[in-house]
Structure formats: structure tokens, C-alpha cells
Amino acid sequence: MDWVLDHADIDWNVLSNLYRIAPLGDKKPEDLRISFGNSRYTCLVFDGATLAGAGRVLADGVDCAYICDVAVHPDYQGLGLGKQIIERLRDCSAGHRKIILYANPGKEGFYAKLGFRRMRTAMAIFADQARAMETGLVEGD
Numbered sequence: 189m190d191w192v193l194d195h196a197d198i199d200w201n202v203l204s205n206l207y208r209i210a211p212l213g214d215k216k217p218e219d220l221r222i223s224f225g226n227s228r229y230t231c232l233v234f235d236g237a238t239l240a241g242a243g244r245v246l247a248d249g250v251d252c253a254y255i256c257d258v259a260v261h262p263d264y265q266g267l268g269l270g271k272q273i274i275e276r277l278r279d280c281s282a283g284h285r286k287i288i289l290y291a292n293p294g295k296e297g298f299y300a301k302l303g304f305r306r307m308r309t310a311m312a313i314f315a316d317q318a319r320a321m322e323t324g325l326v327e328g329d
């Protein structure tokens with residue numbers, strides 16, 4: 189596997205396809221160009237020409253690092269790659285006072301095994317709050 193920690197040469201259509209099939213949702217190539225471009229740390233893992241996994245961290249350099257958009261290609265899931273991506277992003281984020289993320293419902297155990305603990309007071313405003321409720325990300329009133 190080749191670990192690429194910058195995204196200068198990434199084909200955003202390929203990354204968008206990874207998120208679609210993982211699945212982690214429909215993320216437009218142009219949106220990914222902006223979100224990865226604005227992320228302090230990014231991680232792309234290739235098996236030859238195949239993009240096997242990806243993730244990124246929004247971070248301020250001292251206080252808070254937010255891990256997001258972690259996904260592994262279905263052909264490579266269950267082989268330890270997701271764990272390696274999180275460990276790599278955690279290493280990149282070392283020195284921050286906190287590293288936070290939110291799990292897709294059903295993935296909490298994956299992050300718990302990697303040392304993350306449930307936050308008791310985490311709250312969020314989603315652009316599509318109704319969908320966030322439907323999918324179990326936030327509680328209703």
C-alpha cells in the first residue's frame with residue numbers, strides 16, 4: 189500500500205466514488221476539493237492504482253483536531269486498513285489537546301477499539317437537521 193499524505197494529485201472523482209461505494213454518502217468532487225484543500229492533514233491509501241481508503245483532519249494546530257471522511261473501499265474492509273488510517277491521522281494530530289469525531293450509527297465500536305470515548309455533551313447543527321435525526325445522528329426535541 190502507498191500512503192499519500194498530500195492531495196495535490198488526487199482525482200476528486202475517484203475520491204467521490206470511494207465515498208459512494210464505501211458507503212459514506214454522495215460527496216461532490218468539487219466539494220471534496222474544497223474540504224480536503226482546507227484540511228490540515230489528509231491521508232489517501234492506494235493499492236496500485238486503486239484508492240483503498242481515505243480520511244482527513246480539520247485542525248487548528250494546538251487545541252482541537254476533528255477527524256472526518258474516513259472510509260475504506262469495500263474490497264479492503266475488515267483487513268485492518270481503517271484502523272491504520274485512524275492511527276495515522278491520530279499521529280498527525282498529536283499535540284492537539286483533543287481529537288474529536290462522530291461515528292456513523294453502527295460504527296461506534298470501531299472507534300471505541302481505537303481509544304475514543306463517547307462524549308456526553310457533544311451537540312451539532314446540521315444543514316439538513318431532519319435527515320440527521322432520521323439517520324440517528326442527533327436527537328429530536
Ligand SMILES: CC(C)(COP(=O)(O)OP(=O)(O)OC[C@H]1O[C@@H](n2cnc3c(N)ncnc32)[C@H](O)[C@@H]1OP(=O)(O)O)[C@@H](O)C(=O)NCCC(=O)NCCS
Nearest residue numbers: 210259260265266267268269270271291292294295297298
Ligand atoms: C468503518 C470503516 C472505516 C472500518 O474500516 P475497516 O478497514 O473495515 O476496519 P478494520 O479492519 O481496520 O477494523 C479494526 C477493528 O475494528 C473492528 N470494527 C470494524 N468495524 C466495526 C464496527 N462497525 N463495529 C465494531 N467494531 C468494528 C474490527 O473488527 C477490528 O477489530 P480487531 O482490531 O479486534 O480485529 C469501514 O468499514 C468503512 O469505510 N465503512 C463505510 C464508511 C463509514 O461508515 N466510515 C466511518 C464513518 S464514521
